[in-house]
Amino acid sequence: MNLLIISTTLKNILVVLKNEKNKIYTRILTENKSGNYLANTIKEVIEESKTNIKNIDEFGIDIGPGSFTGIRVAISTLQGLLIDYPEKEVYTFFSSDVLYRSAVNNNPDFKKKKLAVLKRARENAAYASIYEDEKRIFGPQMVFEEFLRDSMNNCILINEEAEYFKNKYRLENEVFYSNIDEKSLIEEVLKGKRVKIKSLEPLYLQKPLAVENLEKRKTK
Secondary structure: OOEEEEEOOOOOEEEEEEOOOOOEEEEEEOOOOHHHHHHHHHHHHHHHOOOOHHHOOEEEEEOOOOOHHHHHHHHHHHHHHOOOOOOOEEEEEOHHHHHHHHHHHHOHHHHHOOEEEEEEEEOOEEEEEEEEOOEEEEEEEEEOHHHHHHOOOOOEEEOOOHHHHHHHOOOOOOEEOOOOOHHHHHHHHOOOEEEEHHHOOOOOOOOOHHHHHHHHHHHO
16 A cells, blocks of 8 residues: 655654555655645655555545644645545544654553643644543643643643743643654554545634634623
8 A cells, every 4th residue: 555644733844655565755844934845745755656646545644733824735735636536535633643652652651651742832822632541532722821730730741842831831741852753653644534635624723813812802
């Protein structure tokens, strides 16, 4: 099975292709505005693997949580590649699950512990997912200071972005930086929900600030 994966909400943009012989081809984009080069990078990976878009059996795409713009770029790029296959189904997955799985796969002792992945949503808000016994028990959801202080006391925080919230709110949690590996990425992709390519949508967790401010005024 040939599997092509696109992720735009981790630290770097990833394009990964696993071919039917289980050989993995990877490209990492780290430059600013790297989403502009996503289509060309996908083309490079496909050419390096000596296959073509018609011979790729499965596709996986990261729908969040993270940069809404980055997710939309990935979705539109994949929809463009598959424009002749509108009924094609693709796997959708959460980048927070990949961060968790990478941490656990590389640190077996974490399987017995409660972990939380934090990603920056705004200056005062995080996208949070909490895991226990190798299952996601909360999130992804946008949370604020009160939740971070009161509901995550016994969690190891995963992801370097968690360091920001640890310092900002003087949290006592341990922070662990999780390096992404292709095995963990592929494992989470194949657990994902399958949707038709034409129905792909980003994970939308964040209300516009104007809407939030209006809701706050109404509750006063």
